[in-house]
Amino acid sequence: MTKILKVAVSVPLRRLFDYVPPAGTDAADLKPGVRVEVPFGRRRKFGMLMGLADEPEVDRGRLKEASAILDSEPLLSPDDLRLLSWASRYYHHPIGEVVAAALTVLLRKGSAAEWAGERLLRPSTEDLASAEQACARAPRQAALIRLLREHPNGVPHSRLGELDWDWRSAAEGLIRKGLASWCENREADAPACHSAVSPPFTLNPDQQEAIAAVRAALGAYTAFLLEGVTGSGKTEVYLQLTQEVLARGGQIMILLPEINLTPQLQARFRSRFSVPVAIFHSGLTEAERRRSWLGMQRGEVSILLGTRSAVFMPVKSLGMIILDEEHDTSFKQQDGFRFSARDVAVMRARLLDIPVVLGSATPSLESVYNVSQGRYRHLRLPHRAGGAAQPGFRLLDIRGHRLREGLSPALIAYIAETLARGEQALLFVNRRGFAPTLTCHACGWVARCRRCDANLVVHAGDHRLRCHHCGFEQSLVGSCSGCGSEDLRPLGLGTERVEKALGEIFPGARAVRIDRDSTRRKGRLEALLNDIHEGRVDILIGTQMLAKGHHFPRVTLVGITDVDSGLYSTDFRSGERTAQLVTQVAGRAGREERMGTVVLQTRHPGHPLLHVLIREGYSGFAKACSEERRAALLPPFAxxxxxxxxxxxxxxxxxxxxxxxxxxxxxxxxxxxxxxxxxxxxxxxxxxxxxxxxxxxxxxxxxxxxxxxxxxxxxxxxxxxxxxxxxxxxxxxxx
CATH class of the missing domain: 3.30.70.600 (Ribosomal protein S10)
Structure with missing residues (x-):
């Protein structure tokens, strides 16, 4: 009797669909985990074969025949299918859409699952010095020649994409002159661009104890919560755990909350290990994502650095999962298939019987609760690496003070003292744009989004009004649509406004803004971070992008311009998020041998959250907040x-x-x-x-x-x- 194909199709229906195999298909080719092309209504769709059955759920005569089996070998293993089936059940989401989340767009569309090598730009001449002279009147072509001299085996297309200038026109010019050409690199990554392997750092006793505990658990499931203060050396722990996994012939998955954290962590891993490192996030091209996906699936890449979507990626010999900044809300998908990458990672580790490490300086109350219930093992790094001291906190009561674009005289004085010492200051402003509101001073009219119950945000740099919720935008208006007055005023603070004010207050200092707007171009963030590390920046102004994972040794002052915004909210999680944010931002100050200071501007200096956080640290806050949640029967107690x-x-x-x-x-x-x-x-x-x-x-x-x-x-x-x-x-x- 012909087997029945149980196929997951990406449609919003909570079921598998039955098909008969294509005519002439060998039974040996019917392997769960291969993609199947099937007729669906009047269209053809690509689905995933989840299993085989002897009998269909409807009469056999009504079944349609699958059009084709696309893969000779499964793309997803039985363990992968088991994880996806669990996720569909737990999140009550259609199985076809869950399976689609585990595939790249190209693979979902039926594209061949072939190893697609990355294009390299290679020199076509050995005399690159003469080639550079020949391009003297074309500075961008000359810059590309210099890059080719550094990497004579070729520069990957992805590496060129990180440049913040028009390299494409320059490359076309070199090709026309016969000085360069495109070729395909069949390697998983570009070895020519890997840095030399660097030795590990000397570990302190806390790091040694944490690594020993995880090492002892290799080959079996244990969930670890690695709680380490900011600057405690969690990344070094991750690196040495990676070495342990690679030494046993395994692969490792490191998950990060934000795209902007991958370049610097990628550099750390590439400088430590002489093996290919795969990157997987939404900022890559689809071809790049497919290459990383297939590299991990086939075991040809050993290390994966990815954001939340990478948690479902098939990995041939997964030996450990590490999830950094486990508390971060970016690990939760907020539309469509609303999964938590943290919780999926823990379940995946349990199904595969491997360890999972959840790292954070400010663990979520859910993870703290799981430790108390014995579900997670608690590892602590209570001291900063290298003996650096924790920063000191200063509460600035700004009631009654005249502020200059949100900056109090005392905070301005702190910045001036920091710059006089040749050190860097970081100001945290959790709103991008110039101002969150544009209002008419004559009649009170406010610029509102046509499609949302939200104000339009002023972006002065390109003279636009934008909705940060739906993406609607329009030109910055010059007069009120209500009364015609031209007395329109921006209300509130954004990163652009603070950047402008600091440029006026400290005209001799270089201030840079780091937010989603200023780093939109590929390679721009890396260029700004490099300027910061090289000391070419005096003042950093940024949003949450600067609060996570960055190491700025020269920053000794952190100023939080408005800590009050998270103190009073109807959201029961707002206190937890405020405490996490303050602690994470404060952690950028005073790394290495320099003492750091954190200045909090507030109109509520007596607020208990601030006092508990400053007096007892995040762990003291977490304990107090957990007791409040328990009394109110709120998560994690419900x-x-x-x-x-x-x-x-x-x-x-x-x-x-x-x-x-x-x-x-x-x-x-x-x-x-x-x-x-x-x-x-x-x-x-x-x-x-x-x-x-x-x-x-x-x-x-x-x-x-x-x-x-x-x-x-x-x-x-x-x-x-x-x-x-x-x-x-x-x-x-x-x-």
Whole structure:
């Protein structure tokens, strides 16, 4: 009897689809983990073969024949399929869309799973000195020739892409002159561009103890929480653990919260190990992502550095997972398939029976709770590496003080003293743009987004008003649309405004702004970081991009211009996030032998969060905050699921979630709270009206059991056809 193919297709339906194999297919080619082209409605789609069955779920005569088996060998192993099936069940998300998240875009579209070598620009002449002279009147071509002289075996296309000038025109000019040519590099990475292998640093006793504990767990599942103060040498621990895994013939996955952290960590790993290092994040081209994906899947690349989407990447011989800055909210996908890369990494390690290391200076309360329950083993690095002292805190009460673009006279004086010593200052401003609001001083009109319940942000650099929620933008207006007055004023602070003010206050100092706007071009962030490390920058102004993982030895002063924004909020997580942010930003000050100072501007100097954080550190804050959560029965002492619904009219999402709430209340017990539905805090976004409904329970199994029982009934509701809806398991943002 012909086997039935159980295929996951990327559609919003919570099921597998049955097909018969293509005519003439050898049974040996029907391996779970291969891609399958199938007819789906009037279209053809690419799916993943999840398994085989003897009998279909419908009559055999109704089954369609799969069009083709695309792969001779599985792209996903049985362990990979097991992880994806678990993720689909836990997050209550359609299996086809979960499987799609594990593939690159090219592979999802049926592109060949072939090793695609990266193009190299190579010199076509051995006399590069003469070639450089021949390009004297074309400075960019001459610069490329100098780069080719440094790397005579060729410069990878990805390396050229990091340059912040028009290298493409220069390369075309060299090719026309017969001085260079493109060729394909079949290696996993470009060895010619690897730095020499550097020896490991000397470890302090805390680092030695942490490494020994993880080393002893190799080959079996253990989850470790590595809590190390900022500057304690967590990266060196990661490097030496990587050496342990490589020595045993394994591969290692290191997950990072932000794209901007990969270049400097990549440099550290490449300088330490003479093996290919794969990078995987959304900033790469699709060809680059496929190359990294296939390199890890085939075992041809040993080290992976990636952001949250890399957690599902197939790895032939995975020996360990490391997740740095485990507390970071960037590890949670906030749309579509809403998974937590941290939690998936822990489950993947458990399924593979390997260790997983979660590192942070400010661990999430969920991880602290898991330590208390014996689920994670706690490792501590309580001291800064090299004996550096922790920075000192200064609370600046700015009530009644005249501020200059958000900067108090005392903070300006601190900056002046720092610059006089030849040291660097870092100012944290958690808003990009010039100002968050543009208002009319005559009538009070405010520039609002046409599609969202949000103000437009002033971007003075390119004279634009932008919505940071939906992407809408327009030219900066010159007069009020309400009364016609030209007296329009920007309210509030953004990084651009503080940068401009510091340029006026300290005209002889070089201030640079690091945020998503200033680092949009490929290679720009790396260039700015290099200037900082080389001492060509005096003042750094930045958003959260500067708070994570960066090492600035010359920075001795950190100023947080507005610590109050996180002190009063309806979000029960705001205190935790504020404490984490303050601690992380403060950690940039006083590395190595220089003493650091952290200045917090506040109008609430008596706030208990600030006093606990300064007096007892983050661990003291975490203990106090955990007790508050326990008393209020909030996560991590309860479990949540947030139902979201949206539509073009306001009634449809409300009616849909009311039906969901009614169905839940018909079968629920006292152990499940059903709260809502209520309008989302931003009720209109991108032209859609939004509502939400919260389920909460102290029993995880009860919460998931109720959702699983409700889903078939919800899918049949007429109201479900009029809205877009989703479930967010373990939401990190209710507001």
């Amino acid at each position: 479990y949540q699921a947030l139902w979201r619904a949206e539509a073009s009219d306001i009634e449809a999402p409300r009616r849909f979630l009311e039906r969901v709430a009614n169905l839940a209340n018909q079968r629920t017990s006292r152990d499940l709270q059903v709260l809502g539905p209520v309008p989302a805090p931003m009720a209109r976004r991108a032209g859609r009206q939004r509502y939400q409904l919260l389920f909460q329970s102290g029993l995880r199994n009860l919460l998931h059991g109720n959702i699983e029982a409700l889903l078939p009934r919800i899918s049949e509701l007429d109201e479900a056809k009029r809205v877009r809806w989703s479930i967010d398991i373990d939401p990190i943002d209710l507001y």
